[in-house]
Amino acid sequence: MRESSWLMLGGRTAPEPAQTIHALLALPAMIQSQIGFIDWLRKHNKTRKPSNPFQVFIMQLASTLQGVIAQRLVPTVDKNRRVLAVEILLANEAARNLIREGKVHQLHNVLETCRSQGMRTMEDSLVQLYRSGLIGYDQAVIHSNDLESLNQLLKR
DSSP states (O other), rough: OOOOOOEEEETOOOOTEEEEOOOOOOSSHHHHHHHHHHHHHTTTOOOTTTTTTHHHHHHHHEEEEEEEEEEEEOOOOOOSSEEEEEEEEEHHHHHHHHHTOOOOGGHHHHHHHHHGGTTHHHHHHHHHHHHHTSSOOHHHHOSOOOHHHHHHHHHH
């Protein structure tokens, strides 16, 4: 399921005020999910006119999004169970602006700079699980989105 890239929007094309739309993206991480989702919208958006339904959807998404959680179940050291590793993006003004502007590839910077607001990268979660002895380094590497970042966090 990690390699697939499919999208489900509950049959709706755009969120209305006071409605919750759950998007399920079977992509490996939050950043890839956001990029995949926005790219999917852009492929269907032949014009950048503000009145275009897909452009309206992107604007509504940016203003109504509350957060994105990506999760992975990682095998423990003893391989008898799995533990949850999560990546959390809370939709603050910086994240919303990047989505509006189509710069979703920069969302990882928001995750890293807004840890004090409760955001965390997948690497943050993997390092915590590794340091607690629940997972091995090999599993941390396998499930990491950014090996360089993982290794830098482990050195701290």
